[in-house]
Amino acid sequence: MISLCLCDSVVNIxxxxxxxxxxxxxxxxxxxxxLDLENGSTTYDLEKLIREKANGQLDDVSLRVAVNxxxxxxxxELKDGDEVAFIPxxxxx
Amino acid sequence: MISLCLCDSVVNIxxxxxxxxxxxxxxxxxxxxxLDLENGSTTYDLEKLIREKANGQLDDVSLRVAVNxxxxxxxxELKDGDEVAFIPxxxxx
Amino acid sequence: MKWPSFHRxxxxxxxxxxxxxxxxxxxxxxMIKIEIVNGPITPFPSNDDRNQDGAExxxxxxxxxxxxxxxxxxxxxxxxxGMAQAELSKLAExxxxxxxxxxxxxxxxxxxxxxxxxxxxxxxxxxxxKEAIEAMDWFIxxxxxxxxxxxxxxxxxxxxxxxxxxx
Amino acid sequence: MKWPSFHRxxxxxxxxxxxxxxxxxxxxxxMIKIEIVNGPITPFPSNDDRNQDGAExxxxxxxxxxxxxxxxxxxxxxxxxGMAQAELSKLAExxxxxxxxxxxxxxxxxxxxxxxxxxxxxxxxxxxxKEAIEAMDWFIxxxxxxxxxxxxxxxxxxxxxxxxxxx
Numbered sequence: 001m002i003s004l005c006l007c008d009s010v011v012n013i014x015x016x017x018x019x020x021x022x023x024x025x026x027x028x029x030x031x032x033x034x035l036d037l038e039n040g041s042t043t044y045d046l047e048k049l050i051r052e053k054a055n056g057q058l059d060d061v062s063l064r065v066a067v068n069x070x071x072x073x074x075x076x077e078l079k080d081g082d083e084v085a086f087i088p089x090x091x092x093x
Numbered sequence: 094m095i096s097l098c099l100c101d102s103v104v105n106i107x108x109x110x111x112x113x114x115x116x117x118x119x120x121x122x123x124x125x126x127x128l129d130l131e132n133g134s135t136t137y138d139l140e141k142l143i144r145e146k147a148n149g150q151l152d153d154v155s156l157r158v159a160v161n162x163x164x165x166x167x168x169x170e171l172k173d174g175d176e177v178a179f180i181p182x183x184x185x186x
Numbered sequence: 187m188k189w190p191s192f193h194r195x196x197x198x199x200x201x202x203x204x205x206x207x208x209x210x211x212x213x214x215x216x217m218i219k220i221e222i223v224n225g226p227i228t229p230f231p232s233n234d235d236r237n238q239d240g241a242e243x244x245x246x247x248x249x250x251x252x253x254x255x256x257x258x259x260x261x262x263x264x265x266x267x268g269m270a271q272a273e274l275s276k277l278a279e280x281x282x283x284x285x286x287x288x289x290x291x292x293x294x295x296x297x298x299x300x301x302x303x304x305x306x307x308x309x310x311x312x313x314x315x316k317e318a319i320e321a322m323d324w325f326i327x328x329x330x331x332x333x334x335x336x337x338x339x340x341x342x343x344x345x346x347x348x349x350x351x352x353x
Numbered sequence: 354m355k356w357p358s359f360h361r362x363x364x365x366x367x368x369x370x371x372x373x374x375x376x377x378x379x380x381x382x383x384m385i386k387i388e389i390v391n392g393p394i395t396p397f398p399s400n401d402d403r404n405q406d407g408a409e410x411x412x413x414x415x416x417x418x419x420x421x422x423x424x425x426x427x428x429x430x431x432x433x434x435g436m437a438q439a440e441l442s443k444l445a446e447x448x449x450x451x452x453x454x455x456x457x458x459x460x461x462x463x464x465x466x467x468x469x470x471x472x473x474x475x476x477x478x479x480x481x482x483k484e485a486i487e488a489m490d491w492f493i494x495x496x497x498x499x500x501x502x503x504x505x506x507x508x509x510x511x512x513x514x515x516x517x518x519x520x
Contacts, residue, residue, distance in 0.1 A: 234470050234471070236415065236469055237418040237468045237469050238418065239415060240415055240416075240417045241412070241413075241414060242413040243410070243413075244410070244412075244413075245408070245410050246399060246411075247407060247408060247409075248401070248403065249407075250405055250480070252405075300401070301404045302401040302402055302403055302404050304401070304409075315414070318412075319489065319490050322410075322486065323482075326482055
């Protein structure tokens with residue numbers, strides 16, 4: 001597990017769990033990442049962070065976002081305790 | 094088996110076997126009919142004869158014609174020894 | 187494969203004798219199997235010994251307890267013997283030419299078939315799902331148009347009538 | 354039916370308690386069964402005890418020996434645990450609302466699946482062939498779009514890479 005801290009005050013952080021699958025797991029080398037994020041951070045902020053951490057390995061990969069195991073369409077604000085996944089193209093069947 | 098003779102001279106007849114299925118069999122009460130037909134008779138002539146024999150029971154039934162187990166599209170001349178079937182709508186499956 | 191069957195090669199590949207082995211290795215031939223049976227259907231094998239068939243699609247047509255809204259106790263299938271087999275075989279070959287499927291096996295039952303029992307069993311193998319589904323749809327659609335097989339409805343009182351006029 | 358399963362009634366039928374038995378008799382409920390399994394697929398029963406399902410359609414998706422043109426020795430399936438099951442169940446319900454089918458059973462295998470083995474097994478029962486074929490096509494199409502399951506290719510040298518970038 002890795003742990004990043006973007007906050008400048010202990011009061012304003014929320015704990016987020018990121019689940020990694022397929023190419024995201026391959027790029028980051030992690031099944032799961034626990035992060036402290038500043039209050040008010042959105043799925044967009046988090047996706048940017050994840051893509052940066054992947055060092056270009058996810059540049060050609062389209063990612064859908066799921067928060068607490070539900071797909072979300074638009075940028076949405078995260079809250080403390082959320083489980084987020086950036087879902088690369090699925091391949092069931 | 095029933096046997097009809099439409100010819101006026103023994104020299105000019107051909108022997109035809111008619112296979113009966115489904116509604117044709119039900120209407121005529123026969124699995125197979127052997128007929129002597131005048132030379133030059135066609136599938137059309139034979140179908141007319143069969144429909145007459147059915148006493149109206151085949152009036153609403155569309156029939157396709159098979160000669161020697163091959164569908165034929167147009168009226169075609171029969172020849173001695175032909176096996177003919179008037180095929181009601183099929184129901185396989 | 188284990189069953190007696192009909193092999194047909196795709197297209198009009200001309201094979202030079204000196205390249206025979208190489209050509210045979212790349213040539214994809216369809217396997218077709220058509221059976222008209224009197225007893226119960228024996229399902230075609232669905233095993234794991236195919237390494238290029240990503241899709242296996244199986245259709246079982248079963249006898250329902252009503253025909254045209256009327257209660258029945260069984261269906262009795264009748265065929266034009268010889269022609270039914272020939273038309274089914276021709277249709278299977280056409281299906282393999284029309285769709286990029288690998289193999290098509292078909293079994294049709296004759297005689298009395300009880301409620302819930304399978305009268306038609308078709309298995310199609312192909313690389314992907316799409317062509318198997320399209321081929322299955324077309325094969326059965328055409329079968330119901332041109333293969334000389336008919337249904338007789340067995341009514342609760344035991345009488346037997348051609349299915350269309352189950353009055 | 355014999356299996357633990359999820360029942361859903363068609364439409365929003367309001368049932369008055371005094372007419373309960375009559376209403377239950379005519380209400381057609383779908384049966385849905387979704388299983389994500391770790392071992393080999395156990396095919397759903399294909400038996401003769403249904404009297405109103407004229408069509409039974411079975412799809413087996415099998416692992417081929419190549420992925421994107423490259424030789425592989427197996428596929429390892431990965432799922433988003435919880436979400437995969439939930440999305441599959443939701444999709445099955447949608448399929449039963451969209452097409453007039455009776456029952457839809459689906460099994461998806463996880464972990465390592467060898468060449469030729471079944472990873473996806475779907476059975477659909479309906480009155481007629483048409484709706485079973487359409488529902489099967491749509492269900493698998495949507496599954497491949499939204500159910501969070503992924504393939505890892507196992508290469509001949511033993512390495513494991515996400516299927517899309519099997520370089």
